[in-house]
């Protein structure tokens with residue numbers, strides 16, 4: 001009987017950070033990517049978007065998407081431009097929103113490259129966009145929409161060269177995740193493993209959408225987001241969004257403008273609904289409200305059309321019940337909005353939500369220097385983003401190459417989050433049946449992911465770790481293979497063959513035999529993942545060994561074991577006695 005192909009999982013993004021979600025599943029020769037997100041925030045992460053993808057994109061058979069946020073879909077046009085021609089599976093909502101998000105991302109990148117070239121602040125000459133509108137248009141035909149709560153077999157038969165091998169068949173099921181419209185958790189069953197991707201999880205209730213559901217089947221291996229894995233969202237002490245209402249009242253009274261940077265997708269809808277409720281309840285005066293985000297306006301239309309996604313108690317027109325609401329379309333109107341004398345007191349909702357780009361930048365340039373204005377941040381602000389700097393109380397922020405003083409009032413309304421907090425995540429995990437045996441805390445900053453892993457171990461008694469970027473896990477291993485077997489596992493299933501520079505007499509050195517002083521030239525370091533294991537690896541590096549391939553996690557009956565193969569990389573030592 002032929003042995004069934006092994007299933008491995010590689011963390012290619014959102015490990016050690018919140019953005020760049022990409023998880024590679026391999027089943028024998030078959031490669032499937034779950035999410036294809038852009039790295040955002042700090043430069044060291046953003047630069048990764050420009051690195052070659054770790055496997056040949058043309059060798060991927062399928063891409064599965066949990067939802068349409070840029071940090072989950074924003075890398076797709078690079079994949080398709082560089083050779084991925086397979087289907088992209090997601091819900092209908094994700095398909096529609098992803099098109100809006102990707103077109104906008106391409107346009108932004110084209111504009112930024114143009115801007116940088118004009119103003120000369122790019123280090124690259126000429127500055128290039130990561131991808132263009134044409135790249136996005138070329139890939140839209142690859143999306144395939146799926147229903148929630150139904151099983152789909154990915155046979156790989158959609159195109160030549162893939163599929164037909166029953167040993168590599170894969171079944172998936174999407175479950176409502178309640179984070180943004182179309183968002184899903186994804187169960188994946190391979191012939192040898194079962195794994196559940198939480199995707200970004202909503203809170204137990206969403207102001208506009210149907211609430212998240214617990215997947216009907218749990219899995220031994222679960223990846224769970226940990227954006228807020230170390231904290232709970234504040235429970236409003238008085239009325240909901242009283243802080244936001246208060247800022248609007250104060251700012252309008254002093255003749256200022258309230259600028260609300262908001263993600264175009266979902267956040268704009270939720271902010272509009274909130275303002276409409278505040279006005280209805282007369283907690284704020286009726287003020288002119290501008291939605292200055294063409295993407296936000298387009299997304300709103302999707303929210304109003306895909307009514308199956310909405311809460312049962314919500315009418316599609318309910319979240320636009322604002323008497324004085326204007327959607328700003330043209331760039332000229334956008335610029336005029338915050339020019340001196342542009343308008344009286346008003347609320348402007350504009351993207352992007354972390355002020356990393358988009359129309360909100362010009363408004364910040366105009367509004368931040370004046371103390372009568374206010375900026376209200378509405379959600380998670382990634383490290384290194386302008387939104388995070390503002391939230392942390394920066395006195396000045398850099399926009400398009402120049403520093404802008406921050407004199408306007410800055411308020412961070414954390415009630416707007418549509419990410420599950422620690423309690424929400426724990427209740428989702430605890431409800432899974434069967435319970436997971438291994439949980440991977442992904443999509444969180446390192447502290448947050450580690451704190452959640454510790455909480456899961458303590459409260460649920462389940463193994464949990466925060467994986468490192470590039471780690472490979474064997475999902476179907478039940479025990480540590482024998483030494484030879486472990487070496488087989490160590491062959492990186494996805495990374496390009498490590499290139500070792502060999503020259504001169506070093507080329508003749510045996511790569512696996514012992515060193516002249518008796519030490520092995522190849523060692524396999526194993527231990528429980530964590531600081532102690534890291535020290536073990538660093539000690540070996542100190543001696544003269546270097547890593548051979550990425551670190552690997554092996555699931556064993558006693559939990560997770562970390563393994564790192566190292567080979568001797570320093571000059572060949574002399575044999576005792578001095579004769580080399």
Ligand SMILES: [Zn+2]
Pocket residue numbers: 067069179200
């Ligand atoms: Zn998201």
